[in-house]
Amino acid sequence: MARTPQDVTEKELAVLQVLWEQGEATIRQITDVIYPDGETAQYATVQKLLERLEEKDFVQRKKAIPANIYSATIEREELIGRRLQEMAEKLCGGSITPLLTHLVRQRRLTARERRELRELIDELDPPRSR
Amino acid sequence: MARTPQDVTEKELAVLQVLWEQGEATIRQITDVIYPDGETAQYATVQKLLERLEEKDFVQRKKAIPANIYSATIEREELIGRRLQEMAEKLCGGSITPLLTHLVRQRRLTARERRELRELIDELDPPRSR
C-alpha cells in the first residue's frame, strides 16, 4: 500500500508553530497554547505528537527536571523549502520555475513586494554580469 | 478526528498526469500507462481512483461506447495554485512572499531564469509606475 506519510501533520505543525514562537517549551506549555483548557488527555496527545516529531528529527528533547524541554530542530524556512521541493518534484518535473512564475503571476503582488523581489534577484546576479 | 484529506493523493495524481498528457483517455489507456502490465485488478484500481477524482470534481466523464472517456477538469497550473495557497496559509500566515523569497534565494536560478523572472515582474508593473 506504501502510502507516503506526510512530513509533518496538521497537529504536529501546530506544535511546531508553538516551538518556533517560543524557542523552547515543555509539554505543558505547548498544551496550554494548543488546547487552552487542556486536561491530562490533551497533555498526552501533545506528548505523542512530540514523540512522533522527535522520531522524525524535527524536534529535540532536553531531559530536565521537573519537565523535559523541547525545541524545534527544523526551521520554518526549512520546512517551507522541503514542501516546495516536493511540490516541484511531483508537479513540475523537478523544476521550480513553474512555481515561481505561478506565484508571481497569479497572486497580485504589491508594488513594494515587486520591488523587493527585484532587489532580491539583483542580489543574486553575479556582479560582473550587470 | 477531523483529518483533512489531501486534495489529490499520490495515485490520483498519477492518473491526473496521464490525463494532462493525453487530454482524454479511457480507463484502459490510463491503466496501461500507470500499471504497464496491468490486469483486471489494476484496471479496477484506476477505476476507483477516477471515481474519487470525479467526486472531487477534478475529472469529468463522458459516457461513451465502448468505454467512457475521462478528462481532467482541473489544470496542472490550478492544482499548483491550490497547493501553494494552502502552503502559504498554513506556513506563512497567508502571505506568499516568504514562499517567493525562499524560492528565489534557496535554489540557484540560472541567469536565464533570473532574466525571465525579471521580465515577468516588469510585465506586472503598471506602465505608469516605471
Add this chain to the structure above:
DNA sequence: ACATGGTAAGTCAAAATGTCTGAGTCGTCA
C-alpha cells in the same frame, strides 16, 4: 506518607488510501 505533576508506554477508533472481487451489461462476431 502522600498529593502533585511529570514521564513512559501503550491502546483505540475513525478515516484515508490503494487494492481487489464479483456480478451484471453490452456489443461483436463466429
Add this chain to the structure above:
DNA sequence: TGACGACTCAGACATTTTGACTTACCATGT
C-alpha cells in the same frame, strides 16, 4: 444466436495514518 471479451457498477478489504486517550509509574516537596 449465443458465447466471448471488454467494460461498468458496487462494494469489500487490509493497512496505515492520525489524533485522542488510559494507565501505571516515578520523583519531589511539604
